[in-house]
Amino acid sequence: MDLPTVAIVGRPNVGKSTLFNRLVGRKLALVDDRPGVTRDRREGDVQFGGLSFRVIDTAGLEEADDDTLTGRMRMQTEAAILAADVVLFVIDARAGVLPADQPFAELVRRSGVPVILIANKAEGGAIAGAYEAFSLGLGDPIPFSAEHGEGLGELHEALKTTLPEPDPDAEDEDGPEGRPLRVAIVGRPNAGKSTLINRMLGEERLLVGPEAGITRDSISLDWAWRGRRIKLHDTAGMRRRARIDDKLEKLAVSDGLRAVRFAEVVVVLLDATIPFEKQDLTIVDLVESEGRALVIGLNKWDLVADQPGLLKTLREDCTRLLPQVRGVSVVPLSGLAGDGVDRLMQAVVQAAEVWDRRVSTSRINDWLSEATSRNPPPAVSGRRIKIRYATQVKSRPPHFALFGNQLNALPKSYTRYLVNGLREAFDLPGTPIRLSLRTSQNPFDKG
Incomplete structure (x- = not known):
C-alpha cells in the first residue's frame, strides 16, 4: 500500500530527529545535542491518530560546495523535499529565525510542496522565537516540543488537512490478486457517468435519468475486469463554480474533487454530441494539476457514429486543446x-x-545530452544556461529533476521542449509530467 511521504527538514540541531522518533514512536534516529548527527535520510512508517504516512528524517540543511560531504548531505535533503507530499520545516523556537533558515525556507517554497512550519523546543511557553517565524513566509508556526510531546494535537490537525486524502473505502487489500486500481469517473452533469458504471457492473446500481445532477455523493463500488480488481468512483457532475448556487451541489462537487485526489486513474467523460466544452477543458486541467493518470471517454458515441472522420477530428482537437496531456x-x-x-x-x-x-x-x-546538443539552452546575459544532470525523483506521476546553473532563467518554451522530449523518448503519452529545476552542480561532475 503506497503511503504519502512527509519529510522533516531544517538547519542542524533544531530537533528534527527527536520529532522523527516522536512520530515513529521508537528511537530509530540518533539524537544528540551536537549538530549534524543525521547524515543519511532515515525513513519510518507512522500511524498517527488515524493518519498513515511515511516520515523521512533528513540531514540539517547547510550551505556548502556540492563536492563536500555537507554538500552531498544537502543534496540528499533536497531530493527528499522533491519526493515528499508534505514538508515539516523545523526551526528552534528559543533561538528564533537565524540567517541560515532563510535560504532553505526559500528552497522549500520554490519546491511547491505543501509546508507545515514547526517551532520546536517551545516547552514551558518558550515561544518568543516562534513569532519571528512569520518572516519565513511559510504560514503560521505550530509551537511544539518534540522532547515532551507538546503540540501533537495541532500537528495532527495540520497534517489531516494537508496530506493527500486517503480513499475512505480503502483497506490494505494487497494479496494474490493485488490491490484494486482506483478509477474515478468525472465530467459535466448529464455526461452519462452513472449510466456507464451501471453498464460496467451489469446492474442498475446507480440512479440514472434524463435530469442533470442526479448524483450527489461520490459513490465507491467494487468491480473486476479481466480478473483485475477495480474500485470505481461515480461522482457528481462538475459545473462552473459561478453557476453553483445550491449548497448541496457545492458539497457534491467538493466530494467529486476528493474522488479525483484519491483516484489513480481519472476517466473524464465527455458528451460526444457536444465535446470539449470549456468546462470539459477545466476538468482535464484539474486532473492534470492533481497529477492523476487520465483517459478521455467520448460517451453517447452511438448518436454520432454515422459521421465519417469525426473521431479523427476530435482526436486532433484534443491534441490542440490539451497539449499538457499530449497523447x-x-x-x-x-x-x-x-x-x-x-x-x-x-x-x-x-x-x-x-x-x-x-x-x-x-x-x-543519455537523452538529456542528445536533447541539449540538438537544441542548446539559450544564453542569459552572455552566459549560456547549462543543464548538467537529470534524474527521476518519483513516479505517479513521473517527476523529473534537472540540475544545472541559471535554470530559473530557462524560458517556458524550453521547459516545454524538455517535457515533450521526455514524453516522446520514454513513452509517456497522456500522463502529467512534473519537472523541477534545481540550480546545483552535478555531484558526479568533477570538472
Missing part, C-alpha cells in the same frame, strides 16, 4: 448500449502503467 487516450463508447467499455478499460490500465513508470538515471542523462 492521452480518447476512447469512443456508449454507456447506454455497452459499446467500447472494454476499449476504455484497456486504456485505463495502460494509463496506470504509464503513470507509474520509472526511467533509469543513465537513460535520462
